[in-house]
Amino acid sequence: MIPEPAGREYDVVIIGAGAAGENVADRVVKGGLTAVLVEAELVGGECSYWACMPSKALLRPGTALHGAQTTPGAKEAVTRTLDAKAILSRRNYFTSNWQDDGQVEWVKDSGIELIRGHAFLTVPRTVEVAGLDGTDHRLEARHAVVLATGSVPTQPPIDGLADVQVWSNREATSASEVPARLAVLGGGVAGTELAQAFARLGSAVTLIARSGLLGSFPEEAAGLVAAGLRADGVDLRLHTSTQRIGMDDDGAFSIELGDGSSITADKVLVSTGRHPALEGLGLESVGFGADADGRLLLETDNTGLVQAAQGDGGWLYAVGDAAGKNLYTHQGKYEARATGDAIAARAKGELDGRPADWSRFAQTANDHAVPGVVFTDPELATVGRSLQRARKDGYNVSSVELPIQVAGSSLHSENYEGWAQLVIDEDRKVLLGATFAGPDVAELLHAATIAVVGEVPLHRLWHAVPAYPTISEVWLRLLEKYGL
Numbered sequence: 293m294i295p296e297p298a299g300r301e302y303d304v305v306i307i308g309a310g311a312a313g314e315n316v317a318d319r320v321v322k323g324g325l326t327a328v329l330v331e332a333e334l335v336g337g338e339c340s341y342w343a344c345m346p347s348k349a350l351l352r353p354g355t356a357l358h359g360a361q362t363t364p365g366a367k368e369a370v371t372r373t374l375d376a377k378a379i380l381s382r383r384n385y386f387t388s389n390w391q392d393d394g395q396v397e398w399v400k401d402s403g404i405e406l407i408r409g410h411a412f413l414t415v416p417r418t419v420e421v422a423g424l425d426g427t428d429h430r431l432e433a434r435h436a437v438v439l440a441t442g443s444v445p446t447q448p449p450i451d452g453l454a455d456v457q458v459w460s461n462r463e464a465t466s467a468s469e470v471p472a473r474l475a476v477l478g479g480g481v482a483g484t485e486l487a488q489a490f491a492r493l494g495s496a497v498t499l500i501a502r503s504g505l506l507g508s509f510p511e512e513a514a515g516l517v518a519a520g521l522r523a524d525g526v527d528l529r530l531h532t533s534t535q536r537i538g539m540d541d542d543g544a545f546s547i548e549l550g551d552g553s554s555i556t557a558d559k560v561l562v563s564t565g566r567h568p569a570l571e572g573l574g575l576e577s578v579g580f581g582a583d584a585d586g587r588l589l590l591e592t593d594n595t596g597l598v599q600a601a602q603g604d605g606g607w608l609y610a611v612g613d614a615a616g617k618n619l620y621t622h623q624g625k626y627e628a629r630a631t632g633d634a635i636a637a638r639a640k641g642e643l644d645g646r647p648a649d650w651s652r653f654a655q656t657a658n659d660h661a662v663p664g665v666v667f668t669d670p671e672l673a674t675v676g677r678s679l680q681r682a683r684k685d686g687y688n689v690s691s692v693e694l695p696i697q698v699a700g701s702s703l704h705s706e707n708y709e710g711w712a713q714l715v716i717d718e719d720r721k722v723l724l725g726a727t728f729a730g731p732d733v734a735e736l737l738h739a740a741t742i743a744v745v746g747e748v749p750l751h752r753l754w755h756a757v758p759a760y761p762t763i764s765e766v767w768l769r770l771l772e773k774y775g776l
């Protein structure tokens with residue numbers, strides 16, 4: 293039981309100092325309010341230390357080397373393989389060696405207060421903190437409490453899994469050695485990226501997925517990524533269930549698969565999805581209960597305000613992975629900017645009720661204009677609605693697809709293989725979504741995001757001339773194929 297500490301008042305109390313929490317704090321302070329961030333681990337959160345940054349640092353050298361190896365004239369200069377030690381050391385640099393001093397300095401310089409500890413709600417607007425240094429705090433929020441607690445890995449119900457020590461994204465992205473044999477469970481974004489990273493670092497990788505690889509992306513695009521992984525020697529066991537995981541006497545993992553085969557591995561990475569980190573936050577004490585599956589989920593409006601919160605109902609917000617909408621850093625930061633600005637505006641009486649779509653306080657892009665990149669080689673970049681989603685949402689929809697074969701791609705590398713798709717609203721003749729797959733297509737994505745968000749009519753998009761010779765010329769080919 294925490295002793296009754298003296299309460300301290302802030303305009304806004306933010307639980308979790310990941311990318312989302314940091315951005316809410318920054319916006320409310322810029323809006324003239326006081327803010328305190330409470331962080332139980334490292335300031336900067338998952339992305340900085342165990343997710344985006346280290347995984348991309350592990351992937352990038354392999355992509356750069358492969359780029360040279362597929363470019364005649366450069367490939368002759370490639371006489372060695374990847375230097376795993378140098379890559380791990382560059383990864384350490386990008387995670388600041390798992391030290392958060394730099395981010396703590398930014399927090400202080402931004403006028404935000406920081407408390408290190410585990411925070412939980414007790415009554416509306418009141419957050420208790422069990423400080424990491426043994427000091428307890430009670431924080432009263434005048435205007436808002438923001439949950440920015442991120443997400444945690446979802447453990448699949450596999451026999452034996454609970455009895456063995458497997459890798460999550462944390463152990464994989466902070467590994468100091470490259471395992472000889474790595475098994476990856478899950479064919480989503482994290483599993484695919486990390487399978488390729490470790491294969492290129494030298495592991496013999498087997499990826500087991502109960503459905504296809506990257507099942508939420510168009511088949512043609514995911515197929516190119518699957519081919520890339522196979523070319524790197526990854527043994528893809530798709531549409532295969534995992535029955536049991538155990539450990540042999542020699543310390544190796546033994547994985548029994550649904551097709552009757554088995555795999556032996558030195559490490560097992562479980563990357564079968566994540567869910568909002570809402571447990572242990574005292575949400576029950578402010579009226580929220582778990583659903584039938586035992587999961588806590590919060591419903592938020594377009595400003596991140598949690599619906600049906602106890603008290604006056606206008607004090608609890610959730611952003612980033614904790615809100616459970618789009619599990620991407622960039623989208624969490626977008627939510628945070630809107631939420632922070634909305635809290636500040638409401639505090640000053642400048643915003644009442646639900647803001648209009650596309651106002652600075654509304655997370656309008658969240659529903660239908662979310663960009664995402666899978667940083668494998670080849671890359672996969674997508675924004676907006678997929679064809680299936682557009683149909684499901686009731687649009688009169690068409691699509692146009694093409695392999696990427698333009699001057700820019702042929703110059704990029706030998707045997708460049710890519711694929712592109714536009715999803716079109718036939719009634720308004722605007723883009724609902726776009727997907728690109730191929731080497732170095734990630735940088736094509738923002739043009740598509742602008743077209744989707746801006747609802748640029750196709751006849752106007754026709755005048756957006758791609759520079760020659762770039763891979764972006766595929767835009768022209770797609771519009772020509774559409775009939776322009």
Ligand SMILES: Cc1cc2nc3c(=O)[nH]c(=O)nc-3n(C[C@H](O)[C@H](O)[C@H](O)COP(=O)(O)OP(=O)(O)OC[C@H]3O[C@@H](n4cnc5c(N)ncnc54)[C@H](O)[C@@H]3O)c2cc1C
Nearest residue numbers: 308310311312332337338343344411442612613619620621
């Ligand atoms: C392997 C991997 C790679 C990824 N790569 C990318 C990528 O390339 N691009 C991309 O956009 N996204 C990527 N993501 C997703 C991205 O990491 C998340 O969307 C992002 O980190 C979410 O940010 P957040 O601020 O919501 O949560 P987090 O970064 O998880 O921050 C939440 C913080 O809250 C703290 N906290 C939790 N509970 C409490 C409590 N009770 N009291 C105090 N503090 C608490 C935690 O310690 C944590 O620091 C990746 C994810 C994984 C797993």
Ligand SMILES: NC(=O)c1ccc[n+]([C@@H]2O[C@H](COP(=O)([O-])OP(=O)(O)OC[C@H]3O[C@@H](n4cnc5c(N)ncnc54)[C@H](O)[C@@H]3O)[C@@H](O)[C@H]2O)c1
Nearest residue numbers: 448478479480481482483502563564565566619665666667
């Ligand atoms: N480049 C990026 O932006 C990036 C990279 C990695 C992760 N992320 C984010 O992190 C989140 C988590 O990544 P992730 O790859 O763990 O999740 P995911 O949702 O992308 O993929 C999870 C995979 O696990 C499979 N799965 C689920 N339950 C299973 C079970 N019981 N048995 C076998 N397979 C099962 C699913 O079918 C799916 O293929 C994602 O939502 C993503 O947005 C982003």
